[in-house]
Amino acid sequence: MHNALKSLYRDELAAAQAAEARGNLPQAFAHLERAHILGQRFALAHAATHLRMLRLGWQLRDAREVRGQLSRALAALLFSRIWVPVGNTGRANVSAFRPMPLPEDLARVLVES
Numbered sequence: 333m334h335n336a337l338k339s340l341y342r343d344e345l346a347a348a349q350a351a352e353a354r355g356n357l358p359q360a361f362a363h364l365e366r367a368h369i370l371g372q373r374f375a376l377a378h379a380a381t382h383l384r385m386l387r388l389g390w391q392l393r394d395a396r397e398v399r400g401q402l403s404r405a406l407a408a409l410l411f412s413r414i415w416v417p418v419g420n421t422g423r424a425n426v427s428a429f430r431p432m433p434l435p436e437d438l439a440r441v442l443v444e445s
Contacts (some may be wrong), residue, residue, distance in 0.1 A: 341371050372422070379406075
């Protein structure tokens, strides 16, 4: 993973953790969605993001999110190097196969990496 990309990915994970510690789970999910977009081409980073989303889904007692994240974490390990839907936020409320528009700030970093 390119240094700028890795740094931004880690920043998003740290922001998600801080939001979770404050009890702001929607904000934590928003940061994890951004981390997902940044890390989805790298199997371990991709799977790690899904596992963190799984944990938040568990805290919310959201069965759909938990089920969705279990399957997505496994798929991330198996398929990240083959194909990913660019821009997909990784949540269970969107198709795992649906490409989505990239946020402008993330698009710049992804183009450079």
